[in-house]
Each structure stands twice: as structure tokens, then as C-alpha cells.
Amino acid sequence: MVTLKDSTLLRSDCLIDGKWVAAPGRSTPVTDPATGRIVGQVPDLGAAEAETAIAAAARALPAWSARTAKDRGAIMRRWFDLVVANADDLAALMTAEQGKPLAEAKGEVIYAASFLEWFAEEAKRIYGETIPAPTADKRLLVIKQPVGVCAAITPWNFPAAMITRKAAPALAAGCTMIVKPAEQTPLTALALAVLAERAGVPAGVLQVVTGDARAIGGVLTGSDVVRKLSFTGSTEVGRILMSQCAPTIKKLSLELGGNAPFIVFDDADLDAAIAGALASKYRNAGQTCVCANRLYIQAGIYDAFAARLAEAVRAMKIGQGTEPGVTVGPLIDGDAVRKVESHVADALAHGATLVMGGRQPPAGGNFYEPTILTGVTQKMKVAREETFGPVAPLFRFETEEEVIAMANDTEFGLAAYFYTENVRRVWRVAEALEYGMVGHNTGLISNEVAPFGGVKQSGLGREGSRHGIEEYLEIKYLCSAIG
Numbered sequence: 152m153v154t155l156k157d158s159t160l161l162r163s164d165c166l167i168d169g170k171w172v173a174a175p176g177r178s179t180p181v182t183d184p185a186t187g188r189i190v191g192q193v194p195d196l197g198a199a200e201a202e203t204a205i206a207a208a209a210r211a212l213p214a215w216s217a218r219t220a221k222d223r224g225a226i227m228r229r230w231f232d233l234v235v236a237n238a239d240d241l242a243a244l245m246t247a248e249q250g251k252p253l254a255e256a257k258g259e260v261i262y263a264a265s266f267l268e269w270f271a272e273e274a275k276r277i278y279g280e281t282i283p284a285p286t287a288d289k290r291l292l293v294i295k296q297p298v299g300v301c302a303a304i305t306p307w308n309f310p311a312a313m314i315t316r317k318a319a320p321a322l323a324a325g326c327t328m329i330v331k332p333a334e335q336t337p338l339t340a341l342a343l344a345v346l347a348e349r350a351g352v353p354a355g356v357l358q359v360v361t362g363d364a365r366a367i368g369g370v371l372t373g374s375d376v377v378r379k380l381s382f383t384g385s386t387e388v389g390r391i392l393m394s395q396c397a398p399t400i401k402k403l404s405l406e407l408g409g410n411a412p413f414i415v416f417d418d419a420d421l422d423a424a425i426a427g428a429l430a431s432k433y434r435n436a437g438q439t440c441v442c443a444n445r446l447y448i449q450a451g452i453y454d455a456f457a458a459r460l461a462e463a464v465r466a467m468k469i470g471q472g473t474e475p476g477v478t479v480g481p482l483i484d485g486d487a488v489r490k491v492e493s494h495v496a497d498a499l500a501h502g503a504t505l506v507m508g509g510r511q512p513p514a515g516g517n518f519y520e521p522t523i524l525t526g527v528t529q530k531m532k533v534a535r536e537e538t539f540g541p542v543a544p545l546f547r548f549e550t551e552e553e554v555i556a557m558a559n560d561t562e563f564g565l566a567a568y569f570y571t572e573n574v575r576r577v578w579r580v581a582e583a584l585e586y587g588m589v590g591h592n593t594g595l596i597s598n599e600v601a602p603f604g605g606v607k608q609s610g611l612g613r614e615g616s617r618h619g620i621e622e623y624l625e626i627k628y629l630c631s632a633i634g
């Protein structure tokens with residue numbers, strides 16, 4: 152089990168309609184991916200409970216949306232304060248169920264809290280507009296109103312941030328929300344719900360339902376009462392949910408898979424490029440949607456970059472997230488390990504060279520050693536699929552035109568990175584890359600103030616920034632005849 156300062160944050164029941172709901176005889180264990188040990192139990196709920204949660208959200212909507220923006224903002228701010236005050240416990244829960252190193256988990260909790268802080272303020276800046284009427288007898292204006300009852304389905308790799316990045320703008324806008332967290336990481340979601348309740352979020356405004364993803368998701372996507380779905384996860388599941396939402400024409404936010412190119416030109420600051428590669432590639436053991444998935448290194452510095460990266464990666468420490476100094480934790484489960492193994496085996500079978508790693512450590516489990524491959528080509532799986540593991544495949548390129556073409560040769564379009572000191576090249580490359588987010592001379596681009604999201608098959612819409620709250624608002628145009 153997990154040792155917390157506040158043991159009441161470890162829940163084994165769900166929050167529905169202001170009540171904590173258990174399911175005697177219907178519970179699912181939550182396991183530590185580093186050890187396989189059970190760290191908690193959560194209810195295995197389904198369609199009936201999803202329906203109950205939707206009805207509760209609908210009942211709570213009028214009063215919540217009628218509260219002033221300042222009032223909702225104050226509650227969101229209290230939620231922020233409580234998340235920060237309980238960051239150590241939330242990080243402990245996260246490391247226990249997701250495996251990331253404790254320092255990373257703490258960092259994610261603070262990142263997750265930043266969305267609560269940001270949208271506590273943005274709630275008060277939902278502005279409308281007046282429009283000069285084309286005729287003297289009319290007055291035209293635009294107001295913005297909350298979408299209504301919203302659903303959120305979230306992934307396991309960022310168990311806190313992927314929830315607050317949705318719930319914060321939704322509640323700030325005056326919507327109510329049902330969250331279905333990933334089955335692997337429900338404990339963090341339930342602890343956030345405890346703190347939301349303590350912050351004053353009323354019954355029915357925020358609900359967390361754990362259990363049968365297909366059954367719960369089927370009800371959330373099929374209900375006409377649910378006016379919006381915000382999903383973060385794989386592109387494959389995003390397609391399914393998008394089609395399930397079609398009959399009720401829901402508003403959609405989709406944050407899906409990635410295949411980020413990481414481009415280093417000959418004139419790059421090599422120290423900065425190595426630091427950026429480490430941060431982008433190995434964060435969360437490579438299990439982030441914006442991880443560098445392909446590293447394109449210009450011919451003139453290819454060997455030097457490979458050697459420097461190997462030297463830096465050798466300094467990494469793999470192990471349980473609770474161990475001091477650990478920088479690479481376990482992958483989420485055996486399937487994730489097998490996917491990484493298949494990508495490495497495919498690359499080697501097609502001519503790549505293993506510089507380091509390429510195996511599980513002797514201890515086994517869900518760990519996989521940080522890996523570097525050279526001699527990688529576009530024909531290999533690592534070029535076409537999201538590896539979602541600590542594998543850095545290095546591709547060699549000669550010209551700017553060639554690398555832009557290779558970088559864009561994917562159905563994904565979430566994040567891309569490039570390193571150069573040439574100002575003219577910054578503009579050429581940034582504008583030519585077909586991605587929603589581009590990092591120049593940095594491997595870390597995510598924060599609460601910037602619009603996070605992708606193009607092509609990496610998703611729809613943006614989260615965070617001043618744009619993120621628009622996803623939870625409808626525009627209403629009012630035309631008043633005064634003649």
C-alpha cells in the first residue's frame with residue numbers, strides 16, 4: 152500500500168453526485184508497475200453508474216453555471232491551493248500507480264495544479280462582443296455560455312495533469328464534468344476529486360467514475376445530455392470515441408498520439424541539444440505524447456552527437472520511482488515492454504546498430520534500459536510508430552529540405568523540435584514543420600499558458616492557454632430590433 156500524510160486521499164470508491172460510491176464485490180486492483188504489488192482497489196463500475204453520474208451532472212449544471220465567474224474562480228483557486236498543499240501525497244500515489252520517479256511525479260502535480268491556477272483566473276475573462284449593426288434598427292452582440300455537461304476520458308501517463316487540463320477549464324466555464332480515468336491510474340484521479348470536494352466544488356459538478364472503459368465510455372459518448380467529450384489518449388481510441396460521438400454531434404477535444412521529430416543541425420549548440428534530447432526523450436521513461444520519437448542529426452555532427460548522448464544516458468539511473476536518484480522508472484505494463492522490444496528488434500533486423508541498452512535489466516519487471524540506436528532509417532517501425540519507451544533512434548541527414556520531408560512524413564502532428572543557431576533557418580523550419588507545437592533549442596515546451604495540441608491525426612482543439620477555455624464555451628449571437 153501507499154504511505155500518505157493524509158490517508159483519506161487514498162480512496163477505494165468513486166465520487167458520484169456528491170457521494171462516495173463503492174461497489175461491493177466489484178472492484179479492480181491497482182498495481183505498482185515497478186513491483187507488481189497491489190497498491191489500491193477501485194470500483195469496477197459500468198453503464199448504470201455512468202448514467203447516474205450524467206443525471207447528477209445535469210442536475211448540478213444550472214446552479215453551477217449561474218454562479219458568478221468570480222465565485223467559480225475562487226473555488227478553482229482553493230482547489231489549486233489544496234493540490235499544492237498535498238503535492239507530496241499526490242506524488243506518492245502517482246509513483247505508486249504509474250511508476251514515474253518521485254521527483255517527476257511531484258513536478259507533474261505542480262504542473263497539474265498550474266491549470267487550476269490559470270483557469271481560476273481565465274474564468275473571469277470570458278468576454279463577449281458587440282458588433283456594429285448593418286442597419287440602424289438593430290443591436291448585435293455575442294455572449295459566451297458553458298457547453299453544459301462534459302465528459303473526460305484520460306490516459307495513464309500523466310494521471311493528474313491530463314485531468315486538471317480538462318476539468319479546470321470546464322468548471323471555470325460553468326460546465327459540469329464526468330471523468331473516466333485510465334484503469335491503470337485511478338488513485339490520483341480520486342485524490343484530486345477529494346480535494347475538489349474540500350475546495351467547495353458542489354455535488355454533481357465533478358465526478359470520477361472508474362471501471363469498464365468501453366461500457367462507461369459507451370454511455371458517455373452515446374448520451375445526448377453530454378454535450379462535449381474531451382479525450383486524451385491514443386489516436387486509435389480517439390477514432391473510436393469520435394465515431395461514437397457522431398450521432399449526438401458532440402463538441403470534441405482530442406489530444407492523441409505523437410511521433411515527434413527532434414532535429415539537430417550542424418550549427419546547433421551541442422550541449423543544449425544533448426540536454427534537450429535527454430529531457431524530451433527520457434521523461435516518464437519515454438512515455439509522453441510529446442517525447443522525441445525520431446532524432447534526426449545532421450551528418451557533420453552525427454558521430455559527436457551519438458557519442459555525447461551515450462555518455463549522458465550512461466549517467467541515468469533506472470529503478471523504482473521511490474528510490475533516490477532514479478531518473479528512469481518502469482514502463483506501465485508488459486504490453487508496453489513488448490512494444491518497445493518489437494521496435495528495437497525491428498530496427499536491428501533492418502540494419503540499425505545498438506549503441507547501448509536494447510534489453511530489460513536483470514531485475515526484469517516492466518523496466519527497459521535507456522537505449523540508443525544508430526543507422527536508423529525511415530523504413531523501420533521506430534520511424535512510423537510511437538514507441539512510447541526510452542529508445543532514442545538516431546537518423547542521419549544531409550540537407551534541410553531532406554530532413555523537413557522526413558520529419559513531416561507521418562500521419563501525426565503533435566510536437567516537433569529543432570536545434571540551430573541560424574535565425575533565418577529558425578523561421579524556415581518552424582513554418583515548414585507540420586505540427587501543432589514546435590520547440591526551438593528546447594526539448595520541453597509544455598506549460599499552462601501555451602496552447603497544447605496537435606494537427607493531422609494527433610488531435611483536435613487546444614488545451615491550456617487562453618484558448619483552452621473556449622473548448623468549453625458556446626458562442627451565442629443576439630440580434631435585437633429596436634426600431
Ligand SMILES: NC(=O)c1ccc[n+]([C@@H]2O[C@H](COP(=O)([O-])OP(=O)(O)OC[C@H]3O[C@@H](n4cnc5c(N)ncnc54)[C@H](O)[C@@H]3O)[C@@H](O)[C@H]2O)c1
Pocket residue numbers: 304305306307308309313331332333334364365367368369383384385386388389391405406407408409439440441537539565609610
Ligand atoms: N496528445 C496528448 O496530449 C496525449 C497525452 C497523453 C497520452 N497521449 C497518448 O495516449 C496514448 C497512451 O495512453 P493510453 O495507453 O492510456 O491510451 P489509450 O487510448 O489506450 O487509453 C486512454 C483512455 O481511454 C480509455 N479507453 C480505451 N479504450 C476505450 C474505449 N473503447 N472506450 C472508452 N474509453 C476507452 C482508457 O481506459 C483510458 O482512460 C499514447 O498514444 C499517447 O501518445 C496523448
Ligand SMILES: O=C[C@H](O)CS(=O)(=O)O
Pocket residue numbers: 308309312438439440441597
Ligand atoms: O503525454 C503528453 C502530455 O501532454 C504530457 S505534457 O503535457 O507534455 O507534460
